[in-house]
Amino acid sequence: MRTAISTLKLLEPNSLNQAFKIMESHPGITPMAGCTDLYVSLNFGTLRSTQFLNLWGLSDLKKIRIQGDLLSIGSLATYTQIIHSTPVKKWIPMLVQAAHSIGGMQIQNRGTIGGNIANGSPAGDTLPVLAAAEAVVILASSRGTRRVPFNSFYTGYRKTVMQQNELILSVEIPKLKGKQWFRKVGTRSAQAISKIVMAAVSRKNASGKNLRIGIGSVAPTVIRLYKTEEILAQTGDIAEAQKTLCSEIQPIDDLRSTAYYRKTVAANLLAEWWEKHLV
Ligand SMILES: Cc1cc2nc3c(=O)[nH]c(=O)nc-3n(C[C@H](O)[C@H](O)[C@H](O)COP(=O)(O)OP(=O)(O)OC[C@H]3O[C@@H](n4cnc5c(N)ncnc54)[C@H](O)[C@@H]3O)c2cc1C
Known part of the structure; x- marks a missing residue:
């Protein structure tokens, strides 16, 4: 059931110091920024907190x-x-x-x-x-x-x-040097939560290629693909790197996608980045 707004307390600090003091005197108070995530749980009645600290006025x-x-x-x-x-x-x-x-x-x-x-x-x-x-x-x-x-x-x-x-x-x-790449795969291009989201940085330096890949929606947290990065930097073997990627991620079946789809698409995205967008 939707949370009744009248039951909630909103505190509005004028400075960061005041914000810290309020947090000390109101244990468990929930910081609030743009409220785009918080409001969803308020709407579903799943937000336990009843006290909110509105950070929006802290222009610094x-x-x-x-x-x-x-x-x-x-x-x-x-x-x-x-x-x-x-x-x-x-x-x-x-x-x-x-x-x-x-x-x-x-x-x-x-x-x-x-x-x-x-x-x-x-x-x-x-x-x-x-x-x-x-x-x-x-x-x-x-x-x-x-x-x-x-x-x-x-x-x-x-x-x-x-x-x-x-x-x-x-x-x-x-400040990043080298080439950057970002790709989100969702149901459509706006207002869609990612099924897979990937970002990569590639740079050639004296000791070879420096590659860094972050990936989301395939594990309990966002992860870096450290082993996949190493295989690619050392051997350039994309098939081997795709296999390694699949062992580094732990996608699940949920309402947005399946684990199989996420593995397949993540491996395809890796190849797309490697073949078309690298330094
Ligand atoms: C219709 C819709 C579409 C969306 N689409 C996307 C999307 O495509 N991709 C995506 O990634 N997200 C999406 N979101 C989720 C959301 O908009 C983002 O996660 C957004 O960045 C949350 O920022 P906020 O300032 O609104 O956070 P809030 O809702 O204010 O807070 C979110 C959480 O962060 C905490 N918090 C906020 N600021 C701080 C701080 N400075 N210090 C400590 N804790 C803090 C809050 O206590 C709360 O737990 C969508 C949400 C909606 C409603």
Whole structure:
């Protein structure tokens, strides 16, 4: 049954410090960004929390900045902001592609990158990009700030290393050199959750090829295909790499697809990237 909004409490901090104080004094309060994920569970009556911390007014968390060799994207940056950001277009074009593929315009105007990361759905479309880009998640609470490599952020299905009262402040992505690629396979091109979503970075360096592949919707969390990357970089044997990919993923049958379809399409996407889009 739909949750009655009148039973819920909304707190609106004016600053990050105030947000941390509210989190200390209201244990279990749920941070709220664009509310595009939260509202779905509110609508279904499955959201247990009754207290919400509205982060939307914390404008510092919306900023996208260049910091030396890094791009720092505030957790409240929306997909629309990402799509129009000159530095993101220049340095992480695969993130712009991912943002374009998310929901429709309304979702892109409200949905945030921090919400996508914290929500932790294995089908989150920015997540394979962040995995392949070797991003770092910046977390903070009243206890201080810490940096977590994105590839160690998830510990299980919708489980993360985030502790009680921690917020995602931003995500840092190195300015990427080399070629980037993003591909989402869904039922249609808009308003569809991924059946498979894949992102890759390839670069030739002095010691050969440097390849990084992130993939979503094929395991309890987004994953990096470390073994597949190694086979491709060392031997270039795509058939062997496809076999390895199939052993690295654990897709399931669910309402969106079947494990068989996901394995087959993931292997096909790997070949498409390898044969047509590599450096
Ligand atoms: C119609 C529709 C279509 C969609 N299509 C897609 C799609 O194609 N691809 C896709 O990946 N997703 C899709 N989504 C899901 C959703 O839009 C995204 O996951 C979005 O990025 C969530 O961001 P948000 O700011 O709305 O998060 P919210 O709903 O505000 O929050 C989501 C979760 O993150 C937590 N949270 C938010 N911000 C922070 C923070 N800074 N620190 C700590 N915790 C935080 C919240 O407590 C909550 O648990 C869709 C949703 C809808 C309703």
